[in-house]
Amino acid sequence: MTKVIIHGCNGKMGQMITRIIEADPEIEVAAGVDASDHIKNTYPVFRSIAECDVMADAVIDFCVAPAVDGLLDFCVEKQIPCVLCTTGLSEAQLAHMEEAAKKVAVLKSANMSLGVNMLLKILKEAAAVLVPAGFDIEIVEKHHNLKVDAPSGTALALADSINEEFDNAYEYIYDRSQVRAKRTGKEIGISAVRGGTIVGDHDIIFAGEDEVVTFSHRAYSKALFAKGAVQAAKFLKGKPAGKYDMKEVVGA
Numbered sequence: 001m002t003k004v005i006i007h008g009c010n011g012k013m014g015q016m017i018t019r020i021i022e023a024d025p026e027i028e029v030a031a032g033v034d035a036s037d038h039i040k041n042t043y044p045v046f047r048s049i050a051e052c053d054v055m056a057d058a059v060i061d062f063c064v065a066p067a068v069d070g071l072l073d074f075c076v077e078k079q080i081p082c083v084l085c086t087t088g089l090s091e092a093q094l095a096h097m098e099e100a101a102k103k104v105a106v107l108k109s110a111n112m113s114l115g116v117n118m119l120l121k122i123l124k125e126a127a128a129v130l131v132p133a134g135f136d137i138e139i140v141e142k143h144h145n146l147k148v149d150a151p152s153g154t155a156l157a158l159a160d161s162i163n164e165e166f167d168n169a170y171e172y173i174y175d176r177s178q179v180r181a182k183r184t185g186k187e188i189g190i191s192a193v194r195g196g197t198i199v200g201d202h203d204i205i206f207a208g209e210d211e212v213v214t215f216s217h218r219a220y221s222k223a224l225f226a227k228g229a230v231q232a233a234k235f236l237k238g239k240p241a242g243k244y245d246m247k248e249v250v251g252a
Contacts, residue, residue, distance in 0.1 A: 001026065001027065001028060002026060002027040002028075002057045002058065002233060002234050002237045003027075003028055003029075003030040003055075003056045003057050003058075004021070004027060004028070004029055004030060004056050004057065004058050004059065004060050004233050005029075005030055005031045005032065005033065005052060005054065005056045005058075005059045005060070005080070006018065006029055006031075006032045006033070006059075006060050006062075007032075007033045007049060007059050007060065007061040007062070007063045007067070007071055008033070008034060008061060008062045008063030008064070008067075008086075009029075009032025009033060009034045009041065009045060010032070010034035010036045010037070010038065010039045010041075010045070011034070011062060011063070012222070013062035013085070013222065013225070013226055014032065014034065014062055015039065016222065016223055016226040017060055017062065017226045017229060017230060018032075018041065020223070020226050020227055020230050021230060024230065026234065027230060027233065027234060029041075029042075029043045030043065030054050030055070030056040031043055031044045031045070031046065031052055031054035031056065032044070032045040032046070033045065033046050033047075033048065033049050033051075033052055033063075034047070034063075035047055035048070048067075048070065049067070049070050049071050049074045050070060050074065052074070055078065055080070056080055057080070057081070057233070057236075057237040057238070058080060058081045058082065058083060058233040058236045058237055059071065059074075059075060059080055059081070059082045059083065060083045060085070060229050060230070060232075060233050061082060061083060061084050061085050061086055062085045062086065062226075062229070063086050064086065065086055065087075065088045065089055065090070065093065067086075068084070068086055068089060068093055068096075068097075069093060069096055071084075072096055072097060072100040072106075073100075075100065075104050075106070076100050076103045076104050079104055080104070081104060081105035081106070081107070081233075081236040081237065081239055082100075082104065082105070082106050082107070082236075083107045083229050083232045083233050083236060084097065084106055084107065084108040085108075085112055085225070085229055087153075097243075098243065101241065101242055101243040102241060103241050104241050105236050105239040105240065105241055105242055105244060106242075106243055106244065107232050107235075107236050107243075107244040107245060107246070107249075108243070108244075108245065109232075109245040109246035109247070110153040110154055110156070110157040111153070111154040111157060111225075111228075111246070112224075112225040112226075112228035112229050112232065112246060113217070113219065113224045113225060113228050113246075114224070114227065114228050114231060114246070114249070114250055115217055115224065116154060116157075116158075116202070116217055116246075117228075117245075117246040117247050117249065117250045118250050119158070119202075119204075119215060119217055120157065120158065120161040120247060121161075121247065121250065122215065123158060123161050123162050123204060123215065124161055124162070124164070124165050126206065126213070126215065127162045127165050127166075127206075128165055130206045130208065130213060131162075131165075131166065131206075133208060134208060134209065135206040135207060135208040135213070136183060136189075136206070136207045136208075137159075137162060137170075137187075137188045137189070137204070137205070137206060137207075138188070138189040138190075138191070138204075138205040138207065139151075139155050139158055139159055139188065139189065139190045139191070139202065139203070139204050139205070140191045140193065140201075140202075140203045140205070141154065141155040141190070141191070141192055141193070141200075141201065141202050141203075142192075142193040142194075142195070142198045142200070142201040142202075143192075143193070143194060143198055143199075143200055143201075144194070144195070144196060144197050144198050144199065145194050145195050145196060145197075147194060150192035150194070151174065151190045151191075151192045152192070152200070152202075154200065154202055155190055155192070155202060156172075156190070158202060158204055159172055159188050159190060162188065162204075163188065169186055170186050170187060170188050171184075171186060171187045171188070172187070172188055172190055173187045173188070173189045173190070174190055174191075174192075176189070199219040199220060199221060199222060200217075200218075200219035201216070201217070201218050201219070202216065202217045203215070203216050204216075228246060228249075231249055232246060232249050235248070235249045
């Protein structure tokens with residue numbers, strides 16, 4: 001049985017994780033942490049991670065960036081592995097994470113989806129076959145109209161996965177409107193679409209002569225990120241200090 005602390009337990013993702021864990025006999029919530037007490041949970045909830053006196057096998061974090069430093073210090077002190085899902089971290093916080101990972105297990109990925117991380121593995125294999133045969137690579141990502149960054153971190157991770165197979169020889173092209181020139185042989189085009197309530201769509205297109213191969217991932221709900229975080233917590237239980245990511249969870 002894996003016991004976890006949910007950091008940010010009363011937020012939308014925290015409550016989603018709670019529901020997923022309640023239906024999973026292999027894992028349980030030992031405690032939660034949240035500054036808000038508007039939800040009554042079946043487990044003890046502390047207003048800050050510093051107040052938490054419950055031990056666990058891992059922390060699942062879906063909180064806010066300002067709370068991450070205290071969380072990392074707590075995990076190092078208590079030697080509790082951390083699944084770090086909060087986004088928008090500063091360079092200083094990322095450096096703090098790297099230091100913490102030298103003393104305790106920390107897992108952080110650009111995307112917590114099991115499907116996306118399996119796709120990262122598959123793309124390497126596909127690129128190794130298709131790119132030498134002259135296939136061009138384009139990535140199209142689509143998200144809701146409230147998303148402010150572009151391209152998505154997932155789109156960049158997908159491009160990086162392919163690029164790593166070729167010693168990072170490929171350039172990323174985000175906009176073709178400013179230059180009138182045909183595509184080169186060493187580029188990956190990345191396009192962003194924003195509209196409606198699209199949770200997250202990613203298409204990776206390998207376009208060759210007379211044929212096109214497309215790999216697609218569709219996210220229909222944010223629950224898939226919560227499910228990935230729960231699987232990551234199970235994976236991280238008992239792991240030695242170090243930096244981990246979802247590719248290791250899916251065996252990529």
